[in-house]
Amino acid sequence: MHRKINTILYLLFVSVLALSVGCSPAPSEKSAEPDGRFDELFRPQYHFSPPSQWMNDPNGMVYHAGEYHLFYQHYPDSNVWGAMHWGHAVSEDLVHWEHLPIAIAPDSLGWIFSGSAVLDETNSSGLGTADNPPLVAIYTYHDPVGAEAGREDYQTQGIAYSTDGGRNWTKYAGNPVLENPGIRDFRDPKVAWIGERWIMSLAVKDRIRFYSSDNLLEWTYESDFQPEWAAYGGVWECPDLFPLTTPEGEEKWILFVSINPGGPNGGSATQYFVGDFDGSTFTSESDQVKWLDYGADNYAGVTWSNVPKSDGRRLFIGWMSNWTYANVVPTENWRSANTLPRELALVRQGETYRVRSSPVAELEKLRKSSSTKEGDSWAIDAELSELLLFPEAGDFSLELSNDTGERIILAKKGDQLTFDRSQSGITGFSEAFTALHTAPLHGMEVNELRVFLDRSSVEIFVNQGALVLSEIVFPEQPYSRIRLTGFKSSHQVHELASIW
Numbered sequence: 001m002h003r004k005i006n007t008i009l010y011l012l013f014v015s016v017l018a019l020s021v022g023c024s025p026a027p028s029e030k031s032a033e034p035d036g037r038f039d040e041l042f043r044p045q046y047h048f049s050p051p052s053q054w055m056n057d058p059n060g061m062v063y064h065a066g067e068y069h070l071f072y073q074h075y076p077d078s079n080v081w082g083a084m085h086w087g088h089a090v091s092e093d094l095v096h097w098e099h100l101p102i103a104i105a106p107d108s109l110g111w112i113f114s115g116s117a118v119l120d121e122t123n124s125s126g127l128g129t130a131d132n133p134p135l136v137a138i139y140t141y142h143d144p145v146g147a148e149a150g151r152e153d154y155q156t157q158g159i160a161y162s163t164d165g166g167r168n169w170t171k172y173a174g175n176p177v178l179e180n181p182g183i184r185d186f187r188d189p190k191v192a193w194i195g196e197r198w199i200m201s202l203a204v205k206d207r208i209r210f211y212s213s214d215n216l217l218e219w220t221y222e223s224d225f226q227p228e229w230a231a232y233g234g235v236w237e238c239p240d241l242f243p244l245t246t247p248e249g250e251e252k253w254i255l256f257v258s259i260n261p262g263g264p265n266g267g268s269a270t271q272y273f274v275g276d277f278d279g280s281t282f283t284s285e286s287d288q289v290k291w292l293d294y295g296a297d298n299y300a301g302v303t304w305s306n307v308p309k310s311d312g313r314r315l316f317i318g319w320m321s322n323w324t325y326a327n328v329v330p331t332e333n334w335r336s337a338n339t340l341p342r343e344l345a346l347v348r349q350g351e352t353y354r355v356r357s358s359p360v361a362e363l364e365k366l367r368k369s370s371s372t373k374e375g376d377s378w379a380i381d382a383e384l385s386e387l388l389l390f391p392e393a394g395d396f397s398l399e400l401s402n403d404t405g406e407r408i409i410l411a412k413k414g415d416q417l418t419f420d421r422s423q424s425g426i427t428g429f430s431e432a433f434t435a436l437h438t439a440p441l442h443g444m445e446v447n448e449l450r451v452f453l454d455r456s457s458v459e460i461f462v463n464q465g466a467l468v469l470s471e472i473v474f475p476e477q478p479y480s481r482i483r484l485t486g487f488k489s490s491h492q493v494h495e496l497a498s499i500w
Helices: 007-016 144-148 361-366
Strands: 053-064 067-075 085-091 098-104 111-119 135-142 155-162 186-194 197-204 208-213 220-225 235-245 251-260 269-277 282-284 299-303 314-319 342-349 352-359 367-374 377-379 385-389 396-401 407-413 416-423 437-440 449-454 457-462 467-472 481-485 490-496
Touching: 053 085, 053 135, 053 299, 053 314, 067 098, 067 111, 067 314, 085 111, 098 135, 135 186, 155 186, 186 235, 197 235, 208 235, 220 282, 235 269, 235 299, 235 342, 251 282, 251 299, 251 342, 269 299, 269 352, 352 457, 361 367, 396 449, 416 467, 437 467
Parallel strands: 053 111, 111 186
Antiparallel strands: 053 067, 067 085, 085 098, 111 135, 135 155, 186 197, 197 208, 208 220, 235 251, 251 269, 269 282, 299 314, 314 342, 342 352, 367 490, 377 481, 385 449, 385 490, 396 407, 396 481, 407 416, 416 437, 449 457, 457 467
8 A cells, every 4th residue: 555655764775685586584583473562452362463563454365284374564663554564474273373574575676565375286387396386475566766756667566485384485586577567556466276377366546457377477468347336435455356156056256356445434445246257357247336344444355375175165354454544543562453264155135145254163262161141231251252142123232331431332223233433442543433334234134243352343243244344442441341222131152262
């Protein structure tokens, strides 16, 4: 994402880095080991957050050799957005994460913006061997000098590869592998093996452009996707193209497109399209704008590649913030967290299909204790909680509060949900933060709410994730009381453990 930059500092940075294009930080540099601050105010306790400093988009998610790799946009020298690197962590269960050193750092071609990673299983690139195929990261180079000079071609696509399980990365000597044709916003490559070749989905200002390749090194233009009825309130970013199967067994193709601004509740959000991809062109089967999440804080999310067929899930994670206020939220040692990892599926609603996002089953291992709560008002005994609540038919309201009077309210009235965080805690950092958020139900009756509470977030999954609201909040004390109207009498509460 383009922000005002300091060219002089960047040139100094480039001059002192060991900037042969094949150089990545040694494991001893910028070590990402936790430093004891994971118990601080607002620090998420079971969501992924960086050890320190700035984080935004998740990048390069790939499963390999028993590990889920999670890379992320990272500025190791400040808690506000700056010269982008790829931070790195791995997990065996999508819940507990091991922080690793920075994977890919800026070089003379630019900062390292968002992208993806794949296992080149057949060694089509020639960057590994048949016996040891490489992991290949495909990312955007952002040249801040060219951007500040007003050039149009300051973003290009480059690659790096690893032959040691993702621990060390070497930049390809022939970078960039895809030059810029003269478009200011030309970024965020998401690559997948589709059919018999590699397909790149690339965000190109106000469209998604598809390229193909046999070897990850040479790319051919295929087509553009730019329907006139889609959401165009801001620049298109962070695409993802993948198949899902309907409940009836039919394969559909899904295209995610993040947009900033222009989301349904202000600022950044992710729209998606359901349709067909013939190996060259994507076609949407409807002209209805669909949003992945109606909360304000789920952006730039994409899915893991190379998840084993024996698993069969399409796994997703997003950045839990919003560009409207991401740089000014009231945290100091770090900025931002990710959403809970989610499994994606297709569900039918009326005459159309929608993407369902549900928390991955592995999160259940965080449950320390479980209890049943009766009535319409009761104490929440733990700040880290998972609530399973059952509304009656009709309208309802749910209020979570603490002893200082801070509160959040979710309400249903007619065919709409509203979420009010105007009194949620610290809100003065942004006028936009207190806006009322709304979500249409499209005729869906609400029979279950699954609510996850962490120190600075609430994630609400309606009807197993048929509709989702992801919201960050900054209460000065944990929410400790719940008040329900229009709900059944019995509910389930799980106390959750910290992953740190």
